Amino acid sequence: MYQIRTYNKISDKGLSRFSKDQYNVGEDVGQPDAVILRSQKLHNEPLPESVLGVARAGAGVNNVPVEEYTKKGIVVFNTPGANANAVKELVLAGMLLGSRGILQGKDYVNTLGDMTDAGEMSKLLEAEKKRFAGSELAGKKLGIIGLGAIGSMVANAALALDMEVLGFDPALSVEAAWRLSSNVRRMESVQALLSQVDYVSLHVPAIEATRNLINAETLSVMKPNAVILNFAREAIVDASAVVEALNAGKLGQYICDFPEPCLIGHDKVVALPHIGASTAEAEENCAVMAANQLMDFLENGNIVNSVNFPHTVMARGEGGCRITFTNENVSGVLGNVLSVFAANNVNVIDMVNKSRNDVAYNILDLAEKPSEDVIAALKAVEHVISLRVI
Numbered sequence: 001m002y003q004i005r006t007y008n009k010i011s012d013k014g015l016s017r018f019s020k021d022q023y024n025v026g027e028d029v030g031q032p033d034a035v036i037l038r039s040q041k042l043h044n045e046p047l048p049e050s051v052l053g054v055a056r057a058g059a060g061v062n063n064v065p066v067e068e069y070t071k072k073g074i075v076v077f078n079t080p081g082a083n084a085n086a087v088k089e090l091v092l093a094g095m096l097l098g099s100r101g102i103l104q105g106k107d108y109v110n111t112l113g114d115m116t117d118a119g120e121m122s123k124l125l126e127a128e129k130k131r132f133a134g135s136e137l138a139g140k141k142l143g144i145i146g147l148g149a150i151g152s153m154v155a156n157a158a159l160a161l162d163m164e165v166l167g168f169d170p171a172l173s174v175e176a177a178w179r180l181s182s183n184v185r186r187m188e189s190v191q192a193l194l195s196q197v198d199y200v201s202l203h204v205p206a207i208e209a210t211r212n213l214i215n216a217e218t219l220s221v222m223k224p225n226a227v228i229l230n231f232a233r234e235a236i237v238d239a240s241a242v243v244e245a246l247n248a249g250k251l252g253q254y255i256c257d258f259p260e261p262c263l264i265g266h267d268k269v270v271a272l273p274h275i276g277a278s279t280a281e282a283e284e285n286c287a288v289m290a291a292n293q294l295m296d297f298l299e300n301g302n303i304v305n306s307v308n309f310p311h312t313v314m315a316r317g318e319g320g321c322r323i324t325f326t327n328e329n330v331s332g333v334l335g336n337v338l339s340v341f342a343a344n345n346v347n348v349i350d351m352v353n354k355s356r357n358d359v360a361y362n363i364l365d366l367a368e369k370p371s372e373d374v375i376a377a378l379k380a381v382e383h384v385i386s387l388r389v390i
């Protein structure tokens with residue numbers, strides 16, 4: 001029986017992928033083989049030694065200590081693109097909130113609760129509505145920083161709204177480039193993009209290189225009425241610098257999914273409670289993808305959509321036993337492991353060996369299950385981090 005510990009609200013559609021006769025799934029599972037979570041921060045959470053894999057049902061993995069887990073041989077997965085449409089739709093809503101007096105108009109209307117005469121009300125509204133006039137998105141310039149799953153969808157949708165779209169992403173993957181309209185104008189720097197746009201939408205991961213990407217210096221090149229949309233992460237924007245720019249009339253609005261104390265109540269800020277991926281569809285997509293990836297990993301050793309391990313997949317063949325092992329990515333380890341098999345007359349039928357940065361991962365199908373002594377000898381090979389018999 002595999003043990004899966006859950007954190008956060010994971011969609012039942014995903015959890016029901018784990019068959020009841022093979023998996024025990026729940027928040028209180030004691031010795032988990034794997035963990036499935038959303039935004040739960042794991043940095044200060046002691047992780048049981050039994051954990052082999054952690055699946056983030058979502059995109060951002062800044063809530064998982066990936067580097068530390070890599071050293072322990074723990075595979076971390078995410079679900080690329082599974083919630084991108086939900087975020088794209090909320091970004092579009094954010095741009096509309098930034099361009100029209102929707103929230104201000106609604107708040108004003110709600111102050112008229114004491115009025116009883118519909119005719120009087122109508123007259124008043126027609127006189128007051130000029131205070132809530134806005135501008136159209138069509139013809140405006142949108143800059144997008146990070147053109148991955150979400151950024152590319154936002155770009156294409158904005159083009160369909162007749163916006164002019166400028167993009168910056170120095171590490172754009174070939175796959176993302178294929179998804180992106182050729183009408184997106186490629187910018188060479190964040191500064192060059194920021195200096196031209198009416199709206200900027202951030203879609204980069206929270207990593208060291210993107211910490212405070214929006215700060216006093218980058219804000220200083222922006223148009224005074226520009227709108228910043230941050231549906232990526234809190235750490236990417238220096239919120240106090242944003243408030244200063246808003247107060248000084250050097251920035252138009254800040255619309256984000258990450259409220260901070262300094263933003264609350266500011267009339268040029270719309271802050272939502274991290275609901276970018278909170279749609280039934282996105283929650284299901286993420287949970288199903290995360291569950292499928294974990295099952296394939298636990299049952300077959302395959303690794304798909306990991307953020308720290310190489311993509312490694314080998315079809316199940318005739319072999320009587322499958323072994324997977326992780327080792328430090330130094331030369332000679334695989335040779336030493338194969339020598340153990342050779343010395344013990346264990347026939348290797350098929351194998352795959354892949355590496356990524358400091359780790360290498362291997363799947364080997366053997367004619368039959370090796371003895372406990374052979375398995376112990378394999379685990380003792382220098383630089384082998386972990387080994388599993390499936």
Ligand SMILES: NC(=O)c1ccc[n+]([C@@H]2O[C@H](COP(=O)([O-])OP(=O)(O)OC[C@H]3O[C@@H](n4cnc5c(N)ncnc54)[C@H](O)[C@@H]3O)[C@@H](O)[C@H]2O)c1
Nearest residue numbers: 059060146147148149150169171172204205231232276277
């Ligand atoms: N608000 C929400 O609920 C919500 C939901 C999903 C994702 N997110 C956040 O959005 C981020 C992006 O999600 P995604 O699915 O598009 O991820 P993704 O990996 O598909 O795309 C990220 C893109 O950012 C680019 N990038 C990395 N560093 C960069 C830099 N310094 N400058 C410019 N571009 C850079 C990458 O090359 C990649 O193309 C996630 O990491 C997560 O933090 C938030």
Ligand SMILES: O=C(O)[C@H](O)COP(=O)(O)O
Nearest residue numbers: 038039058059060277278
């Ligand atoms: O990175 C993500 O996928 C989002 O921030 C979604 O977070 P959530 O799963 O907690 O809604």
